[in-house]
Structure formats: C-alpha cells, structure tokens
Amino acid sequence: MIWLVMSVLVNPFGDFPLSDDWVYALSVKSILETGYFQFPALTSANVGPQVYWGYLFCLPFGFSFTALRVSTLTLGLGGVITLYALVRELGGERRTALLAALALAVNPLYFGLANSFMTDVPFLSLVMIALYFLVRGLRRHSSVDLVLGFFISFAAILVRQFGLVVLLAFAFAYLIKNGASLANLAKAIAPLALGTILHFTYQHWLIETGRMSILGEHSSIQQLLPASLSVWAVLTGKRLITIPMYIGFFALPFLCGFIPRKSIGFMSECSKSIRVFLIAFALLSLGGIWWTGKIMPLMVNVLIKSGIGTLTLHDTFVLGINEPAIPLAIAAFWVVLTLLAMAAACSVIYYVALASHRAIVEFLNPESRPITWSYTFFAVMGAAYLAVLMVLFIKVTLYDRYLLLFFPLFILLVSAVTLESQPPLHRTRVGLSFVLLILYAGFSVAATHDYLSWNRSRWLALHSLIDDGKVHPNQINGGYEFGWVLYDSKHVKKLGKVDKDEYMVTFGPVPGYTELRRYPFQRWLFLSESNIFILRRTSIDG
Numbered sequence: 001m002i003w004l005v006m007s008v009l010v011n012p013f014g015d016f017p018l019s020d021d022w023v024y025a026l027s028v029k030s031i032l033e034t035g036y037f038q039f040p041a042l043t044s045a046n047v048g049p050q051v052y053w054g055y056l057f058c059l060p061f062g063f064s065f066t067a068l069r070v071s072t073l074t075l076g077l078g079g080v081i082t083l084y085a086l087v088r089e090l091g092g093e094r095r096t097a098l099l100a101a102l103a104l105a106v107n108p109l110y111f112g113l114a115n116s117f118m119t120d121v122p123f124l125s126l127v128m129i130a131l132y133f134l135v136r137g138l139r140r141h142s143s144v145d146l147v148l149g150f151f152i153s154f155a156a157i158l159v160r161q162f163g164l165v166v167l168l169a170f171a172f173a174y175l176i177k178n179g180a181s182l183a184n185l186a187k188a189i190a191p192l193a194l195g196t197i198l199h200f201t202y203q204h205w206l207i208e209t210g211r212m213s214i215l216g217e218h219s220s221i222q223q224l225l226p227a228s229l230s231v232w233a234v235l236t237g238k239r240l241i242t243i244p245m246y247i248g249f250f251a252l253p254f255l256c257g258f259i260p261r262k263s264i265g266f267m268s269e270c271s272k273s274i275r276v277f278l279i280a281f282a283l284l285s286l287g288g289i290w291w292t293g294k295i296m297p298l299m300v301n302v303l304i305k306s307g308i309g310t311l312t313l314h315d316t317f318v319l320g321i322n323e324p325a326i327p328l329a330i331a332a333f334w335v336v337l338t339l340l341a342m343a344a345a346c347s348v349i350y351y352v353a354l355a356s357h358r359a360i361v362e363f364l365n366p367e368s369r370p371i372t373w374s375y376t377f378f379a380v381m382g383a384a385y386l387a388v389l390m391v392l393f394i395k396v397t398l399y400d401r402y403l404l405l406f407f408p409l410f411i412l413l414v415s416a417v418t419l420e421s422q423p424p425l426h427r428t429r430v431g432l433s434f435v436l437l438i439l440y441a442g443f444s445v446a447a448t449h450d451y452l453s454w455n456r457s458r459w460l461a462l463h464s465l466i467d468d469g470k471v472h473p474n475q476i477n478g479g480y481e482f483g484w485v486l487y488d489s490k491h492v493k494k495l496g497k498v499d500k501d502e503y504m505v506t507f508g509p510v511p512g513y514t515e516l517r518r519y520p521f522q523r524w525l526f527l528s529e530s531n532i533f534i535l536r537r538t539s540i541d542g
Contacts, residue, residue, distance in 0.1 A: 006445050014452065017065055018116040022484035032058055039211045046202060068117040072113075072116060107440065109303060111445075112308040123159045135374070135377070153191070165381050168381070170188070246403045248344030248347065252344045301401055305326055315506040317479065321510070358417055374416040385405055458479065464534070507531075508533060516536050519534075
C-alpha cells in the first residue's frame with residue numbers, strides 16, 4: 001500500500017523519456033512495430049528480458065513511456081516484497097523483514113529509478129528473486145528452488161552482465177555447505193559456466209543476426225578488465241569513503257531499528273580492534289569532507305542537491321548555468337544527512353567486519369563450517385561486485401545507482417549474522433526508524449515528482465515547437481533525452497553543439513538567445529514554482 005500510495009502521489013503518467021530509458025524504449029518500439037528485437041546500440045547493458053517485459057505492458061494500449069514506467073514500478077514492488085521474504089527465509093523476525101523492505105521502498109534512488117525504464121530496478125529485483133530461490137534451495141535442499149534460482153539468475157545476466165556475481169557467490173556457498181568433493185565442485189561451477197556461456201552466446205547472436213553492430217558500444221565481459229590496472233585508482237581514498245557512506249545512507253532507517261545486543265561472543269572478541277578502525281575511518285571521513293568541502297550527495301547521476309535526476313538541459317548540463325538555488329532547509333538537510341550517513345557507514349563497516357570475523361572463525365571449525373554458507377554467499381557476492389566496479393570504473397564514471405545492489409546484500413549479511421542477537425522491540429529505536437522512513441519517503445516522493453514535473457513541462461515545450469510543423473527537430477536543442485526524437489533520423493544531437501541550434505529548451509536565460517515562451521511546473525521539494533523556457537537564437541555566433 002505504501003508503494004502504491006507513493007506511486008500515485010508522484011504521478012508517473014506522461015509519454016516522455018527519462019535519462020537513458022529512451023535508448024531501451026527504442027527496442028520495445030521496434031518489437032511492437034515490426035516484431036523484431038533490435039538491440040539499442042547506445043547501451044552497454046544486455047537489457048534483453050527487460051525489453052520484452054516492457055513490451056508486455058505496452059500490448060494493451062500501444063507503446064508509451066507510461067506503460068514502461070508501470071512495468072518498472074511493478075518489478076520494483078516485486079523487489080521490495082522479495083527482500084521481505086528473503087529476510088524471513090533466513091530466519092529473521094517480521095519486524096526485521098518489514099524494516100528492510102520499507103527501507104528499500106522509500107530509498108530515493110530505488111524509488112526514483114522505479115519511475116523510469118532504466119535497467120537498475122529490474123536488474124536488482126531479478127537478482128533478489130534469484131537469491132530468494134537459491135537461498136531457499138540451499139536451506140531446504142530443494143532442487144526445484146535451485147533450478148528456479150538459476151533460471152532467474154540467467155534472466156538477470158541478460159539484463160546486466162553483473163548478474164554473474166550471483167552464480168559466483170552461489171558456487172562458494174554450495175561448496176561450503178555441502179563439502180568440496182569433485183561432484184559438488186562440478187555442481188557448484190556448472191551454473192556459473194552456463195551463465196557465462198549464455199552471456200557470450202547472447203552477444204554472438206546479436207551480432208550474427210544483425211541486431212547489433214560488431215562496432216557498437218556494447219560491452220562484453222572481457223572489456224571489464226582494462227589493459228593495465230592502476231592500483232592507486234582502485235584504492236583511491238575517495239571511493240573508500242564514498243561507497244560505505246552511500247551504503248550507510250541506504251541502510252540508515254534499517255540500522256536505527258536494528259541494533260543487536262552487545263553481549264555477542266564474536267562481537268566482544270574483535271570489538272577493540274574494530275572500534276579503533278572505525279574511529280580512524282570516522283576521523284578520515286570528517287577530515288576528507290572538511291578538506292574537500294563536499295557533502296552528500298558525493299557522487300553524480302540520480303541523487304543531486306536539488307533532488308533526483310540529472311538536469312540534462314543544455315544550460316545546466318553543459319554550460320553549468322541556471323541550476324536551481326538550493327533553499328536553506330534543503331542545504332541543512334544535506335549537511336545533517338552527511339553526518340548521519342557517515343555514522344551509518346561506520347556501522348556498515350562494523351557489521352561487515354563482524355560477519356567476516358565470524359565466518360572465518362566458524363569456517364576453521366569443521367563442525368560449524370557448513371553453517372557459514374549464508375555469510376559466504378552474501379559476502380562473496382558483495383566483494384565480487386565491488387571488485388568489478390573498482391576495476392571497470394577506473395576509466396569511466398562510477399554512478400551512484402550502481403551502488404544500489406550493496407544495500408540488500410548488506411541487509412542480508414546482517415540478518416544472517418545477528419539473528420540470535422536481535423533485541424526485543426524497543427519504542428525509541430522503532431520510533432527513530434519510523435521518523436527516518438517518513439522523511440525518506442517524503443523526500444523520494446517530492447524529488448521524484450519534481451523530476452517528472454519538469455520533464456513533463458520540457459516535453460510540452462518541445463511538442464509546441466514541433467507539432468506546428470514550422471520547426472524541424474534538428475533545429476532544437478532539447479537536452480539529452482531529445483535523442484528519442486532525433487534518433488529516427490540517425491542524428492543523435494551532441495549537447496555541445498549549441499551554436500548550430502536555432503531553438504533551445506532551458507531552465508533559464510542563455511546568452512545569445514531570447515525568450516519565446518515559458519512553461520511553469522511545481523517543485524514540491526522547494527515548495528515553489530519554476531519554469532521551462534523556449535529560447536530562440538539571436539546572435540549568429542551563439
């Protein structure tokens with residue numbers, strides 16, 4: 001009900017693209033119009049099953065971005081419910097499972113991306129569904145559940161290649177639970193081998209059938225490893241601070257309501273060294289934030305200081321002007337959130353260290369070794385995904401949305417490690433968690449509404465120029481997503497070529513251009529009204 005209410009408040013209706021989702025929508029439109037799946041050449045994700053999922057939602061009324069957003073919102077709700085089921089399957093209390101599910105539902109990145117046709121939420125939902133069946137299969141020795149888990153893992157791989165880390169982690173967990181015999185080794189490795197073969201076969205099929213050019217921008221597994229690794233880039237302090245802080249930000253509402261008792265054997269054994277490390281991390285983080293003068297959001301893409309969604313119009317995205325003035329209340333919100341995220345990051349590192357310590361201690365004991373499979377599953381998966389990100393993003397930008405997968409993995413790791421230490425219900429902790437959940441939900445709804453609102457006005461402005469037939473699309477700089485219109489003419493506009501654009505849609509005035517019309521939209525987050533402008537070039541040189 002909370003998910004549905006949030007979705008209604010946001011109002012996901014509107015036939016317009018958001019961020020990169022127009023690229024994936026091209027494939028959906030191709031299937032609807034021709035029955036032929038044409039791979040979107042501008043993406044590096046596999047994206048296959050998601051395209052057909054969106055196609056199913058477009059069947060009743062034809063193609064629309066509204067239908068595609070509803071398809072993602074449906075999968076997003078499935079991911080929330082699955083996280084609840086996963087925590088319960090691991091033996092967690094209903095309270096713990098409910099906190100985990102609500103924390104995911106109100107997460108600004110997760111909810112914001114669920115209101116688009118981006119691959120992040122479908123991929124994460126498929127991964128969690130696969131994990132549910134794999135965990136269930138391992139716990140209950142159910143071959144049916146394992147097979148279901150494998151097939152859903154394959155679907156996740158065909159959306160994003162990163163899905164291979166699920167099967168890699170399963171291989172480790174299976175061997176620890178059942179022993180490292182030759183027969184078990186073959187059973188553990190077989191799904192990973194099949195998943196890898198599936199990925200390469202899919203790429204080969206795309207190229208051989210002409211669905212994707214061999215010179216396209218699609219990235220294969222071998223491209224994940226650059227020619228030379230830079231140890232300094234991998235171990236850069238910025239990422240070592242940023243990633244735990246984002247995980248802490250994601251998990252903050254959950255952590256406030258989930259505080260285990262202090263009297264845990266393995267916790268007391270290693271608490272002194274861990275505390276020293278955490279104090280050092282906190283001081284380093286504070287020093288880094290003070291030195292750089294940066295606060296949350298520390299990364300780019302979905303979460304920005306003015307809310308959710310990159311401002312992709314030419315004046316903000318390229319020229320760096322007309323960015324919205326941040327109200328004092330929102331600025332204070334980011335300062336407070338930065339401090340809370342840093343504190344939560346310390347808890348994240350603490351729990352990961354505890355899980356690692358417990359796994360090592362129990363693994364060294366032959367009698368307790370089989371029960372460490374669950375810690376191993378989530379720890380190996382998280383470590384493998386982190387390693388891929390660190391290597392892959394040496395050369396390119398690491399976006400905040402790529403860190404979403406760490407959130408459910410952290411929740412599951414904590415749930416597996418501290419089940420016997422969960423305290424009785426405490427009103428203060430639950431009350432604080434409840435307050436944070438409301439704040440996160442309010443921010444997510446308001447910021448996502450604003451993102452959809454200004455994009456809705458942007459497309460009203462663009463259609464007002466195009467529909468009268470007097471202005472050709474190639475004369476308009478409508479921002480990155482305007483590639484949806486220009487792609488049909490095989491001319492995807494580069495945002496930097498402003499001097500050739502007769503018309504421009506912006507957030508404000510631009511030198512060399514004069515205002516023709518403006519279209520108002522409401523900003524819930526700022527409690528104010530803003531405008532989208534149509535400008536026309538007045539100077540020859542731009």
